[in-house]
Amino acid sequence: MKYLKVLCTLMMSVILLLPIFNVADASRDYPGIYVNNEKMDIYAAVSAIGVTYVPFRPIFSKFNMTVNWDNTKKSVTATDGKTTIVLTNNSYTAYVNGKAVQLINPPVYNPDTKLFYVNLRFVAESTGAVVNWSKNETDANIYITNPNLK
Template sequence: MKTLRLFLCITVLSMVFGVTSTFASREHPGIYINNDKLDIYANVSSLGTTLVPMRPIFEKYGMSIEWDNVTKAVTATKEGTVIKLTHNSHDGVINGEKVALTQVPTLEPSNNIFYVNLRFVSEALGAAVQWNKTNDDASIYISFPE
């Protein structure tokens, strides 16, 4: 009985203190696009998804951005590719087709930054994404038109 109480106490404490934020306690990963380090603040969520601020990543990919403050949704467009992501929605949209997201995009109220899934955005644009567990870095390879 004592062991069960101890187990329950540890479980509850870890739930209360260990998962209080959207982001895990890991260091912030480095993001590399075609071997160039991107000066961007990235986080790894408790689900293991790398989240980045939407504006710098979409701009790096040369996309135009429209933010709808009423619906808390971003629409990013480039050469016929349209990506739409909405705060706290598991539904992303690529070229009008609904796609299930493993991690919801999140608008952080403290800094008003909209975080999106780096892999989802990159792969939607045809990029290859690799995760380096040793360094906690994401490497993305994409060809940009000259």
């Protein structure tokens, strides 16, 4: 009887601690985004192979780019006058100033949320930014420094 009581107590302790570990993992799976040390009101999602995705409109807007969405082609074109980026749903080819660039993973359109997710590092570096990750045991953040922004 005593062993059963100890076993039940031990099992309850493990069950109660599981949510803590899930919260810690979730913050690393959905890192915060900072552009020029200003936190954005979006979180990234990291794919199984490590590609970081964000919704296209907030990131392009933060980089002061004009955004055009083509709902028929499920593609986005963003420009700031110097740089033009074109990304199409499920295409491994992006275009930067008309030049084809191969992507590790394609951008993804989610029909349920009607959001188009793009590769954060590709977009940031295409606009002249530097991308750095900061990770610890429970948290992760992405810092983007873009000297072209005010």
